[in-house]
Amino acid sequence: MRWLILLTVTSGALTTLSLAEACAQVDYKAGVAKAIITPEPGLWLAGYAGRNKPAEGKANDLYAKVLALEDSQGTRLVLVTLDVIGLPRELSEEMYQDIRHKTHLPRAAVVFACSHTHCSPVIYGNLSDMYPLPPDQPEKLKKYREFLRQTVVRLVSDALADLKPAHLSYGEGMARFAINRRQHTERGVIIGQNPQGPVDHSVPVLRVASPDGKLRAIAFGYACHNTTLDFYQYCGDYAGFAQDYLEEKYPGAVALFWTGCGGDANPHPRRSLELAQKHGRELADAVAATLSQNLTPLRGHFRAAYSTISLPLDKLPSIEELQAQALSKTYAEQARAKRLLKQLETQGKLDDHYPHYPVQVWRLGDDLRWIMLGGEVLVDYALRFKKDYGPQRTWVMGYANDVMAYIPSVRVLKEGGYEADSSMIYYGFPAKWSPLIEDLIVREVHALMKQLDKD
Ligand SMILES: [Zn+2]
Known part of the structure; x- marks a missing residue:
């Protein structure tokens, strides 16, 4: 009870714990690490095919951040978040092999999450056919890729070395600036605005605090493209600003952003720095409001599973x-x-297949399930899994481990449009996905979850 009393006399920067939360704490540990990964000006920027010159400067910094968690049995999980467009499978595999060499963590325990900011450098090997790169770029981009790999591996070691007793709790807020972008017109589905289309406005929040109540880390998600901006500056877009605002508000805490199933969502409105900051502010406010509520404490142990499945393509x-x-x-x-x-x-x-589609699931204690999928996953998947496992306690990450393509649902594959068809050109695939992929992915998630439920 010593620190409960302490909490009543110190407020301010501390977020309050409910009595239930305080009593239910089990012995978790957490460690954090972060590093700036903004390159020098001069690298080609990712995400848009139409760019015609490299980056000229920065609006804010890009980061790699790591949150390491450990339960009372010593089971460890590592969340890596990156303000980059997406990782090719080869790079996350290289990173993981280096991490395994140093830490012996199983593959299921490590997830690489990307914010998908379109104002970050091209990650060499990702979206390979998209960019008309000038001849000086490949060497520069390969160097950046190597810098990123070494930085992430070092940060994972740093975060594990930082493991200290921690209280973990979670909750969910809401931010409304994401809009479904698949606009139905007489010419078919275009990228525009579809206010009636499905969207996931939830803001899942994991709070990590030291036993004296001081906030050490906040991991939060949102299901929306980081495409407010399309200029020639490095920038984390709304997610970068949201992380900056939260770290300003809670000095000493590390804010980590991961992207949900926002493959068919854009920020609205967009295309100015002020709007990216405004959306970032709205998201940070939603996180702060969630932190000020009575969050649900985690109880129980960590479990993790990972597999890759083969996804078929349609007619070649x-x-x-x-x-x-x-x-x-x-x-x-x-x-x-x-x-x-x-x-x-x-x-x-x-x-005629993509043989390495990654599916990863974590159980954070007895109640919270975290599904992590590769690719630019569309919102239908998140809505489906939340129905299957219960809203509020099911989180669904996209852009995890390997961003090889969009991952449309059967509905979207039937409707057509960028996420179903033409985006496959940029990702270098010969054809669109087979409609079988939704069922294959859903079945694999269910199978892995079942495995965790048995453990
Ligand atoms: Zn995208």
Whole structure:
């Protein structure tokens, strides 16, 4: 009871714990680490095909951050958050192998989460056919990729070395600036605004505090593209500003952002620095409001599972179709067609599956489930899993471990549009996904969850 009394006499920067929360605490530990990953000006910026020059400066810094958690049995989980567009599988595998070498953590215990900010440098190997890169860029981008790998591996060690007794609790707020962007028109589905379309406005929050009540970390999510901005400055977009505001408000705490199933959501309105800051403020306020409520304490042990599944593609293009696309005036379409024609020549066939789709699930104690999926996952998946496992205690992350493509639902694959069809060009796939993928992903999540429930 000693620190309960302490809490009553110190307020201010401290967030209050309910009596129930205070009594239910079990022996968790937490450690944090962070580093700036903003490069020097001059790297090509990710996310938009239309950019025609490299970054000229920065509006705020990009970060890599790590939250390490440990339960009373010594089971550890590591959340890595990055203000980058997305990681190719090869890079997160390299990072994990280095981490495993140093820490012996199993693959399921480590997740790499990306904010998908479109004002971060190209991660070499991701969205390979999107960018018309000038000849000096590949070497610079490979160097940045290596810097990122080494930084993340070091931060994971630092966060594990920082493990100290901690109280963990969670809750959920709401922010309303995300809008479904799949606008239905006579010409089909375009990227615009669809206020009637499904969207996930929830703001899941994990609070990490030291036994004296001082906030040490806040991990929070939101399901929306970080695309307020499309300028030539490095910037974390709304998620970067939300993290900055929270770290200002709670000195000494590390704020970590992860992206939900925001593949079909954009911030609204957008396209100015002021709007990115305004959305960041709204999100930070939603997190702060959640922290000021009675959060639910975590109880019980950690469990984690990870697997990769093979996802099938739809009908592959013919050689004639590829030859026609190789003459396209669109850079990405031409680049992809030429690469695929070469593949046909050397391998004799095109890949009709993506063999490494990552599915990861964590149980944080007895109540909270965290599903982490690769790719730019569309909102239908989050809504479905929240129905299956219960809202408020089911979190669904997209852009985790490997951002290889959009991950549309069957509904969206039928409707068509960027997330279903044309985005596959930028990601270098020969065809869109088969409608079977939704069921395959959902079944794998259920299977892994069942496995954790048995443990
Ligand atoms: Zn995207």
